[in-house]
Amino acid sequence: MRKSKLIGAGLLVSSLVLTGCSSGPAGSNAKQDPDATLELWTRTTPGGPGEKATLKLVAGFEKATGKKVEVTAIFDDFETKLQQRAAQKNLPDIVLNDVTQLGAMHSQGLVREIDLKKIKSSGDIAPQGLASGKGPDAKQYGIPYSAQASALLIRKDWREKLGLKAPADWDDFAAMAKKFTTGDPDGNGKSDTHGLAAPLSTKRGYASWYFSNFLWAAGGDFITEVGRGSYRPAMTTPQSVEAVQWFRDLGCKDKTIQPGAVTMDSPPTNETFEAGKTGMFVVGPYLLPRFDETLGKDKYEVVPMPKGPMDSTVLAEGGSVYLMAGSENEAGQDDFADFVVSVDGQKLGMEGETGYLVQLPVNRKVDISEVRSDPRWKTYAEIYESSARYAPSIPNWTPVRQTTADTINALVADCGLDTKAELKELDGKLKGILDEQGIAAS
Structure with missing residues (x-):
C-alpha cells in the first residue's frame, strides 16, 4: 500500500x-x-x-x-x-x-x-x-x-494436498482458512501454519485498508455519500456490522489469522506468506515478482476474491x-x-x-x-x-482510514470488546471528521 x-x-x-x-x-x-x-x-x-x-x-x-x-x-x-x-x-x-x-x-x-x-x-x-x-x-x-486491485493469493500446494477447491464464497473462505490452520498443510507435523495473512496494524491505516476488501463485499461502507459531496458515517449499518463481526471471528473465534497481525504492516505480513506460515493473502499484483522469486511461482495461485454477502467488490x-x-x-x-x-x-x-x-x-x-x-x-x-x-475523493481520506483502522485493530486485538458499541463510537468519530471537512450530510 x-x-x-x-x-x-x-x-x-x-x-x-x-x-x-x-x-x-x-x-x-x-x-x-x-x-x-x-x-x-x-x-x-x-x-x-x-x-x-x-x-x-x-x-x-x-x-x-x-x-x-x-x-x-x-x-x-x-x-x-x-x-x-x-x-x-x-x-x-x-x-x-x-x-x-x-x-x-x-x-x-x-x-x-x-x-x-x-x-x-x-x-x-x-x-x-x-x-x-x-x-x-x-x-x-x-x-x-x-x-491495481486486490485478488486472493492461495498456497496451491496446500490446497491440493488437503483436497480443497478455490473458495467461491465466504463460507468456503473461512473453511479453507481453518483447514490451513489445523490440517498441517506443509506436512511438517507441527501446528505452525495459519489460514490468512492480514496486515492489521494501525500504522498508516493498514487495518482499514485491508479490511475494505471485505467490508465492501458485504455491502457495508466506511462513509456513504448522500447527495453530491455530502456523506454520513456507515459503520453501524447491518451490512457493515456483519462484515466486521465475520472478519473479527476469523481472528477471535477461528484463530486463523497469523499471530501478531494487529502489530504488522505489509513487510512482516508479506514474510509470513513467503515463509510458508500463512496460506491465503488478499493483495495487489505488485508482489507477484517477489513471491515468484522467494516462494516459487508453482507454489501459489491467483484467484478472484470469493463472493461476500453482497458481491466481490475489492479495493482499487x-x-x-x-x-x-x-x-x-x-x-x-x-x-x-x-x-x-x-x-x-x-x-x-x-x-x-x-x-x-x-x-x-x-x-x-x-x-x-x-x-x-x-x-x-x-x-x-x-x-x-x-x-x-476506489476510496471516495473527499478533501482528506487519511483521517477516515486511520480512525477506522484504529477500531478494526482494537476489535481483533481485544476479543472481549462489544462490536456494535465500538462501531457506534466509531461512527461518532467519523461524523466529527466529516463535519471538520465540511462534507457531513445534514
Whole structure:
C-alpha cells in the first residue's frame, strides 16, 4: 500500500496558489508557451525502478510529440516540498502521485481542472478509473494512468494436498482458512501454519485498508455519500456490522489469522506468506515478482476474491496524473496526460518485469496479455474491470482510514470488546471528521 502524508485543509498554501495569477482561477492567466519544457515530479525513490520507468515513458512522449520533460523523483517529504514550491508560486507542471491524493491537492488549490475534450483517450479509460479523478464538485482534476486491485493469493500446494477447491464464497473462505490452520498443510507435523495473512496494524491505516476488501463485499461502507459531496458515517449499518463481526471471528473465534497481525504492516505480513506460515493473502499484483522469486511461482495461485454477502467488490488503487495550477504550458500538460493513458503510453508503461510504471492498464483498449504473457496479470486486470472500487475523493481520506483502522485493530486485538458499541463510537468519530471537512450530510 502506498499512502500519502498530506493532511489538513492547507488554506495558506491554497491562497498562495490561487493568488499566483492576477485574477481568475489558479493558472488561468499564466502566460502560455507551448514550447516550454515541462517539469514533472513523481513520488518515487530517486534512482529506483519507478524513476527509471518514468524516464522511459517520458522518452516515449518526447519522441512522439517533440516536447521536452524534466523528471524529478522525490519520495521523502514529497508533500512538504510540493507545498514549498506552491508558496513560491512555482509548482511543477505535472505530478504523478497516488489517486488518493486528489482530495487534498484539490482542496489546497494545487491542481487545475482537466478538460477531457483535450484528452483524446479519456473516453477509453475505465469508468471507475475516470471517476476516481473527479473532485467533490464533479469536475475532473486527475487522470489515472495505473491501477491495481486486490485478488486472493492461495498456497496451491496446500490446497491440493488437503483436497480443497478455490473458495467461491465466504463460507468456503473461512473453511479453507481453518483447514490451513489445523490440517498441517506443509506436512511438517507441527501446528505452525495459519489460514490468512492480514496486515492489521494501525500504522498508516493498514487495518482499514485491508479490511475494505471485505467490508465492501458485504455491502457495508466506511462513509456513504448522500447527495453530491455530502456523506454520513456507515459503520453501524447491518451490512457493515456483519462484515466486521465475520472478519473479527476469523481472528477471535477461528484463530486463523497469523499471530501478531494487529502489530504488522505489509513487510512482516508479506514474510509470513513467503515463509510458508500463512496460506491465503488478499493483495495487489505488485508482489507477484517477489513471491515468484522467494516462494516459487508453482507454489501459489491467483484467484478472484470469493463472493461476500453482497458481491466481490475489492479495493482499487493506483497512480494519477495531476496537471498543476499556474503552468505556462497547459497544452503540453494536456498532451502528456493524453499520451500516458493512450494505448501506446499504457503499453510502454507496462514494459519490464519489475521496473514498470503501469501495473494494470486503465485504457480499456489495452489487452494486458499483449505485454505480459503471465495469465495471472490478466486475472488482476479482469478483477479491476469488474469488481474494483476506489476510496471516495473527499478533501482528506487519511483521517477516515486511520480512525477506522484504529477500531478494526482494537476489535481483533481485544476479543472481549462489544462490536456494535465500538462501531457506534466509531461512527461518532467519523461524523466529527466529516463535519471538520465540511462534507457531513445534514
